[in-house]
Amino acid sequence: MTSNMASSSSSSRDNMWSVSYDIIIVGAGIAGSALAHALSAAAVERGRPLRICLLERSLAEPDRIVGELLQPGGIMALKKLGLETCVEGIDAIPTYGYCVMLEGNPVHIPYPDGHEGCAFHHGRFIQALRAKAKEAKCVEVVEATVSELIECPLSGRILGVRATRKEEGAVEKEAFFADLTVVADGCFSNFRTQVMGKAAIQPVLKGHFVGMLLEDAQLPIPKHGTVMLVEGSGPVLSYQIGTHDTRILVDVKNPIPSDLKGHILNNIVPQLPAALHLPARKALENDRLRRMPNSFLPASEQGKQTKEGVLLLGDSWNMRHPLTGGGMTVAFNDVVLLRDMLLDVKNLADWQEVKPVLHRWHWARKPLSSTVNILSVALYDLFGAHDPILEVLRTGCFKYFELGGNCVRGPVSLLAAIEQAPFMLFRHFFTVAFYSIWVLFTHPRKVGVVDGKPVYRRPRPDEYPFLAFMSLQVFWTACVVFLPLMWTEIRP
Template identity: 55%
Template structure:
């Protein structure tokens, strides 16, 4: 069978349902609604641990979309900031000006977003697996998709869905990314999650980040690694809940991928990428949903002039679609989208990977930067307010990010140079690590070595930050 819509959205995770709901509101109630198909391979509740925190910037985008109710009724908890724990000490990092995020089970939030889409005017939520794109043989423009629908009473069968605009929001394993960009995701690390029961956080309603020295490839026995390496570094109140969780449940895992956003509009007519299909960052800062929802806000605003009115000729002829789109105009809108989102997305993308590199320190220079970062937070004031505003999605400024990042680098150098015995007594890289031995051999009389180390620390900061900035600006 064949179906025709104005817009087809592939994927009903975070971005897909939010976009379907947002686009459905473009036209007034007395006008013909946009006909939108939201295709998802499985509409059962997702069972995974990922994207559990929506930052305050994401909450603001959710409110702008009229979807703030999607965090209600799912046991979501208000989140007021972070507690960072390092070598038995902790520092409180509150969100600025009373801002709040929300922590919740990812699957419950997705189900509420899908409910919002299913209730939106003109939106059909369809359980079907999209297999391939339908392209015009002459121009290559994407005209629709072929999908296998799930049914209970009959065997699966393939149908064709046609639309003026096809939007792929099919996540990190997108089938259609290569149609738009030659960029491929780079796996930076692996995410492992467990559900803790009766856990008492160091500061209630705050995300807790414990800096555990050392990193490396995912061990074969992950539970043993958590039990023997991670648990001893946790605050006392968290050790028992973690050990109990390891005994009762599996560790859920997925790769952490980094994918800078490339410009869209000129590589494949008729197809747009959004969400993790287009742009990914490390989940350490919990910024993925914030970026995706902000993208929905901006894209809806830019597409509104082209979708707000039905084509009178099509409406009069009872055609299956109500719009005709000039792809050159859509390309211009996508270029504007790329620039409009850049402040927030690049800030969160760069910050997430830079913090992971610092917090997952695996050499002496990164170890010094990590210790300096914690000491920087301990200073309080703008040393907390600035970084947490960036992390929360409230200060979309790569320039502000660069200022604080290199302030941390210089402060790390200052701490290392002026208090070398502190570093010497707290090397935690392992008894057999040559860099750790070098740390313990330093003394106040060996300042030339300290000066050299300061230069290498600054160089390490540059090679952490520089390539991340380049990954963002190379696609401008």
């Protein structure tokens, strides 16, 4: 348990309570709630229960536009954690794959072998996870705002946190001590830089998703995530999250238009399937638009240059673009691995015993997290293309899916986190690049508009020299998009 030095260093503060635990988890979101329940259940099963404190600023049901789609790989991880019932009783909708639309043409991308995902209202799912954490033995859920990490003045080790309870009249900070502190406070983490120290990396903002909730909307393929590739904008993503509710997310790059509703109404809605026009207009009239940043944050290994006694989990440590809906799947898989590894640690207060565990965890999670992370950003770069070379890759990717067979099964298995193979992703990505070059030479392409209708024609032989030069640019661009992403994930 916590050292006497930790207790004595806090005793000099007036009017302060202090409580000691084996593990403190900051943030009762996706990752934090799942870890609290998973650690408790597994520890009790092993006959060595852990005293866990789960701290959350507000236990009210959150109202957010993130974390609403769980891939089949995430469902598999939920079952390993004993949390599969959390998607029951919340009006969740099963998802069976994707529909990608380009210029009004859909291509069906089903999950293989009967796998299915799930879409739901984020807040309802969070409350179900928190309920499981509250039910877990030896887990204390505390509604309190964590304001700082308690750092030992001599060693620099994190000893716990200071927090103010959300109770009427509560103004005093309490000290919560633990052998190990887990920070899972999300993408806007207050403690990321302090924990990571010299290993800290700043998130890269890729743009924003603007969210609306459509009522009784009909998607092109029911119970499938729908990715609509529109001109002059990034991708539009839509999926059903309730019996009557369908989420739609519009990609908006910086600078954000001053009249967002006008931008969506005039530039985006006309390019959506006709069945979505009326629900989208009603949503724009009656609903408030909400934005969420789309950031990319590679995971740096913890334990080497980071603070002792603490680790980051979830979006506070690693983020990917939400286009592929892989965030919760990565988080649950991280919890599965971390739970088993931490329970093998005999003394959580011994950082020399915890440190190698963090090293093993970092590399054990790589097959899945790297696959999901690379795919999410690479697909966004292609689908959000405003560059003519990237548009060639985008068209090639779409036509690659149209081939069906393994050209669909392989990529969707990676996207769904059924397969965990970065080099399989490498193979498919560069196959798409070469196929895009083939399409450039052999398929009709848009050359103009006559009477409001697009005109297509095949390339002429006299255009081949230019297309050959363009092909080199396509291959080079594919390398520029993919290889740096892969390096950030597999480098030591």
